[in-house]
Every structure is written in structure tokens, then in C-alpha cells.
Amino acid sequence: MMSREEVINIIRECLRDVADVKEFSEEMSLIGSNSELDSIDFVTLMVFIEKALHKKNITVELVSERAMSQHRSPFRNVRSLADFIMEMI
Amino acid sequence: MKTILITGTSSGIGKSLAMYYICKGYRVIGCSRRETTIKSPDYEHYQVDITDQKAVMKMISEIYDNHQSIDVLINNAGVASMNHSFLMPIDSICKILDTNVIGTFLMSRECAKIMMIQHQGRIVNFTSFAVPLKLEGEAVYAASKAAVITLTEILAREYAGFGITVNAVAPPAVETDMIKGVPKAKMDALLQRQAIHRYGTAEEVARVIDFFIDPLNGMITGQTIYMAGI
Numbered sequence: 548m549m550s551r552e553e554v555i556n557i558i559r560e561c562l563r564d565v566a567d568v569k570e571f572s573e574e575m576s577l578i579g580s581n582s583e584l585d586s587i588d589f590v591t592l593m594v595f596i597e598k599a600l601h602k603k604n605i606t607v608e609l610v611s612e613r614a615m616s617q618h619r620s621p622f623r624n625v626r627s628l629a630d631f632i633m634e635m636i
Numbered sequence: 637m638k639t640i641l642i643t644g645t646s647s648g649i650g651k652s653l654a655m656y657y658i659c660k661g662y663r664v665i666g667c668s669r670r671e672t673t674i675k676s677p678d679y680e681h682y683q684v685d686i687t688d689q690k691a692v693m694k695m696i697s698e699i700y701d702n703h704q705s706i707d708v709l710i711n712n713a714g715v716a717s718m719n720h721s722f723l724m725p726i727d728s729i730c731k732i733l734d735t736n737v738i739g740t741f742l743m744s745r746e747c748a749k750i751m752m753i754q755h756q757g758r759i760v761n762f763t764s765f766a767v768p769l770k771l772e773g774e775a776v777y778a779a780s781k782a783a784v785i786t787l788t789e790i791l792a793r794e795y796a797g798f799g800i801t802v803n804a805v806a807p808p809a810v811e812t813d814m815i816k817g818v819p820k821a822k823m824d825a826l827l828q829r830q831a832i833h834r835y836g837t838a839e840e841v842a843r844v845i846d847f848f849i850d851p852l853n854g855m856i857t858g859q860t861i862y863m864a865g866i
Contacts, residue, residue, distance in 0.1 A: 587797060591752065594749045594752060594753070595753075597749070598697075598700075598749070598753070601697045601701075606690070606693055606694060606697065608689065608693065
């Protein structure tokens, strides 16, 4: 079982690979006008996280029906994404 | 050694393409619902249903883990069922749409995730002359292949920024299991609608694929080539 800290580390490393992020925090926006990521960065980030999780023998589809149907997007910031991943694994 | 992934390699054009690309020096990975009869050290087979998302994701991840690349995807797998629409069972409709549309989409998406990491990739889809010829008795099959053309054109745009091209080939009539149940008179009439009135071969189809997957042809994307002069 992966810890939340490990999930946060994966998100941090993938973000570093995808974009030149100035400051990492759990409140960092991943989508919307406050985000430092453009749409391609965001898509790439999702793929990189899926691949990183797979390396830990966890196969998940992040952009699932479940994710898309939630009232509040689980992709809005690092914290909500980490929470969502913890629910999925 | 380049890695090429071909769906539907248990028979027909897919099997011939697998043999063709083994001979050309590729590492060929094939998949189908059935077991393979291809025996080669340069061939690996996955027994997978391409409409099963989890199974597809697992297969693609395993291929990437083992070989660290997927250079080319050929979405050859397809099913057909020729019936007048009044006689078309719903199960057959679902099976055709699942394999031809959802299978092509899933395979393309999961391979593109690898190709975007590589910053390069080639995807070749299979469509059909049934679309422009509007063949009676093939309403669902032709609709599924029309969807493949649309997928090709839109995925080409979505993936272009990652160095991935997406194109489609519409083979001529080829003598495979898919048409063995079609009466000879019907096939003869169909051949007459081609500019070139004969059956094609899998190797001739491969020539078109060779063009699409050539590393120098990075400006060719979102295109469909109809063979035999449709």
C-alpha cells in the first residue's frame, strides 16, 4: 500500500518533469486560470503520473468516469489529486 | 530495433503484416483474442481483447516496461457482419462498434501515452472502402469505419504536438476469412467498383503503411488512403 506522502512525491516529480514549476505546494492549482500548467502540460502530467504509479505496480486510469462526474474536480490542485489517487489505489 | 504493435494478428491481413515486419527487422508485438501461430524470436503475442480497457492498459505498460518504446501502432483488428439492417442482431452491432471503434480508440490512446513520452510515434488505423461505396448490407460496419476516419482526423490534431502522426488505410478487397462467406458474384461486382479490378494483397497494404510510418514522413497526418482506386 502506498502512503499519501509517496503519492505527493510522485506528483511533485512528475510536475517537475512536465513544467518549470516555481514553487510546489499542496495548494498548487493544476487547472483553471490560477494554474501554471497549460492544457497540454496537464494532459502530460496525468500520463506521467499514471506511468509512475504503474512502476509501483498500480494501474489506474486517472481521467475516469468517476473523476469526471465529481461535483468538485479532483484535479483542481495537488491536494485534491493526491486524495483522489489515494481513493483509487 | 524498432517496436511495432499490431492488433488482430491471429489471421488475415494482421498475421501477414506481422510476418512482413518481422522480415523487415522490427520487433513485432501482436495481439488478438486467440492464440498465435506465429513462431519467431522477434515476435511476442498477447492474448487480449482490445475492448477491455484494463487489459489494454496492462498490455501497453508491460510492453513499455520490457522494451522502453512503442514506435508504431497498427490498429488492424476489426470485425464485420454483413446483414440487411432489418436482420442485424443488436449483439452483432455492439461487437462491431466495440472492436472497430472503441478498440481502435483505446489502443491509440494508451499507445499515444507512451509515444508522447518518446516525443515520436506512428499510428495507422484501418478503415474501409465500405464507407465511400456505401455498401448495402454493411450499414453498421461502414458506420464503424467512418468513425475510424473521424478518430484518425481528430487524434491526428490532438497528438500532433507530441510528434505522433495518425493516419488510416482503406485496403482493397483482400482474400481473407472476413470475406469468405460473401457470395462470389457479390465480390466480383465489388471488384468492378475498384479502379483496379482484382484482389489486393497484404503486402500491398503494407506498402501504404510503410509510407505512413517512415520517420521522414512526419508531415503526413490525419490522412486516409483508399487503395485500388476507390
